[in-house]
Amino acid sequence: xxxxxxxxxxxxxxxxxxxxxxxxxxxxxxxxxxxxxxxxxxxxxxxxxxxxxxxxxxxxxxxxxxxxxxxxxxxxxxxxxxxxxxxxxxxxxxxxxxxxxxxxxxxxxxxxxxxxxxxxxxxxxxxxxxxxxxxxxxxxxxxxxxxxxxxxxxxxxxxxxxxxxxxxxxxxxxxxxxxxxxxxxxxxxxxxxxxxxxxxxxxxxxxxxxxxxxxxxxxxxxxxxxxxxxxxxxxxxxxxxxxxxxxxxxxxxxxxxxxxxx
Amino acid sequence: xxxxxxxxxxxxxxxxxxxxxxxxxxxxxxxxxxxxxxxxxxxxxxxxxxxxxxxxxxxxxxxxxxxxxxxxxxxxxxxxxxxxxxxxxxxxxxxxx
Numbered sequence: 001x002x003x004x005x006x007x008x009x010x011x012x013x014x015x016x017x018x019x020x021x022x023x024x025x026x027x028x029x030x031x032x033x034x035x036x037x038x039x040x041x042x043x044x045x046x047x048x049x050x051x052x053x054x055x056x057x058x059x060x061x062x063x064x065x066x067x068x069x070x071x072x073x074x075x076x077x078x079x080x081x082x083x084x085x086x087x088x089x090x091x092x093x094x095x096x097x098x099x100x101x102x103x104x105x106x107x108x109x110x111x112x113x114x115x116x117x118x119x120x121x122x123x124x125x126x127x128x129x130x131x132x133x134x135x136x137x138x139x140x141x142x143x144x145x146x147x148x149x150x151x152x153x154x155x156x157x158x159x160x161x162x163x164x165x166x167x168x169x170x171x172x173x174x175x176x177x178x179x180x181x182x183x184x185x186x187x188x189x190x191x192x193x194x195x196x197x198x199x200x201x202x203x204x205x206x207x208x209x210x211x212x213x214x215x216x217x218x219x220x221x222x223x224x225x226x227x228x229x230x231x232x233x234x235x236x237x238x239x240x241x242x243x244x245x246x247x248x249x250x251x252x253x254x255x256x257x258x259x260x261x262x
Numbered sequence: 263x264x265x266x267x268x269x270x271x272x273x274x275x276x277x278x279x280x281x282x283x284x285x286x287x288x289x290x291x292x293x294x295x296x297x298x299x300x301x302x303x304x305x306x307x308x309x310x311x312x313x314x315x316x317x318x319x320x321x322x323x324x325x326x327x328x329x330x331x332x333x334x335x336x337x338x339x340x341x342x343x344x345x346x347x348x349x350x351x352x353x354x355x356x357x358x359x
Contacts, residue, residue, distance in 0.1 A: 044271040113350035115341070120277040121305065122331040122347050124270045129324055132354040171272060 001065070002029040003056075005074020005099075006169040007134045008240065009036025011152045015246040016071075016253075023254060028068075030059055032079070034165020036156050047168030049075075049102065049181050053082035060090060067092040069257045071249065073242060074210075075169055078102040078181070081188045084195070093198040093256035094223070097241050097249060098207045100215045101192075102185035103174045107209050118170040127167040128160040140207075140239035149243075192222035198259035199226040200252035204237030204244060264297055264308035267323050271304050280337035281305060290326035294318065328358075 002013045010029040020027045031038040032052055045051075056079055060068075066089045072080040077099030084091045108114050117126055117133075127133045134157045138150070157163050174181040201219060203212040210216075212233065220226045232252060237244035273281055281300055288296045295310040307327065311317060328351065332344030352358055 042269065113346065113353055116335070116346050116350040117354065119335070119342065120270050120273040121268070121281065121327070121334050122350075124268050125324065125327045125331055126351060126354065126356070129268065129320070129327070130351075130356055132351075132356065135355050 001060075001068045001080065002027065002071045003073070003076030003080045004029075004032070004035065005076055005240070007035070007137055007157060007163075007166040008074075008153060009156055011036065011155075012073075012240065012242045014152075016242070016250055019246075019250045020253065025253075025257065028060075028063065028065065030056065031156075032056075032075075032165065034168070040156075040162045040164065042161060042164055044164060044168050044171075047165050047172065049078055049082065049172050049184055052079045053086065053184070056080070056083045057086045060087065066090055067260070069093040069095065069253055069260060071095045071097065071253055072099045073097040074099055074239065078184060078188065081191070082184050085184075085187055085191055091195060091197055093260040094195070095200045095202065095249070095252045095256055096216075096219055097202045098204050098210050098215075098239055100210050101188040101218075102172075102181045105210055105214055107211075108173055114170075118167060123167050123171070124160075127170075128163050131157060131160070131163055133166045133170075134163065137240070140209075141243045145243065189222065192219070193224060196224050198256045199223050199230055200256050201226065201231040202234065202241055202245060202249050202252050203231060204234050204239060204241035206236050207239045207241070209239050263311060263313045265311045265317055266306060267296075267309050268307040268327055269305070273300065273303050273305050277334060277338055280334045283337050284330065284333060288330060290329050292322065292326055292329075294322075294326055296326065296330070 002016060004010060004012050009031045013029045017027050017029060033055060034040050034047055068090055069092055070080045078101055081101060116122060134154055137153055172181050174185050201216055203216050232248050234241055234245040242249055284298060286298055288298055297308040297310060299306040332347055335342040335347050336344050348358055
């Protein structure tokens, strides 16, 4: 199961899917509500992370999925791991890539422009009307990304009404004990030591949002079968590591699957 | 016929007094007039607009809304300021003059 982040969609896995299918795997790569080819309601409340988790669980129940290898990047972390809380039989293995569990990173705590970007009035202007989160995807992707690929990423977010999901995600990052996402983040942190499954990390080294030494180190500390030897660092890669290292990511999925299903 | 130009469904509590202070009728530095409707956490901003007039270009509306957001951020104070907002906008690719 391949889960995307913000502001991407399952398009980010276009190079993964044929390779994995060709290797004999069943691949599920959903677009969250508000992203990709899924519906894009305008009500911000439907984008609460627990609702994203609930919809994913409903999809996986519908598809009768169990014993899956999860590839989680960016918001794929809290959403995918949230689904594991609700359906423990789902988890056979984990590949974590520049992701987190729902709490602010040091970047998000300390960079002044981060909150200004999604605060009231300014947020719907900058991220909604101006589409700055979508446009900023270019800042986190390879400099040589082609126009055709860029068009693919931006296709679902053509106007302000289609970008509510991209605004809701930064607002959903927990800022402390009273934030709606904090309970989920706490439960994920509590559960991680019990997830005795094969793990790999593929991490873009140039990601300012979720640095390996912060989020990556926490995953290694918490997950019983994650070790430093299981981290594949991608030099020069920024947040959307899938665009830099599809081959390494797919290999990590195959490695975890072979270990999980042997 | 007023034109709905911005909806924010999550006006944080610390921002509410600043939004209320902007008033139900707000005039941008450009002279265009807006109607602000704040109910619970939901804010709707309407451009006052005669039905037979051609709406202004989106960039001009955005400039007005940036002025509104700047006014709100300055009124909230603390870590929030129009300078930080404009710096943010510029950093994320809006070439403000």
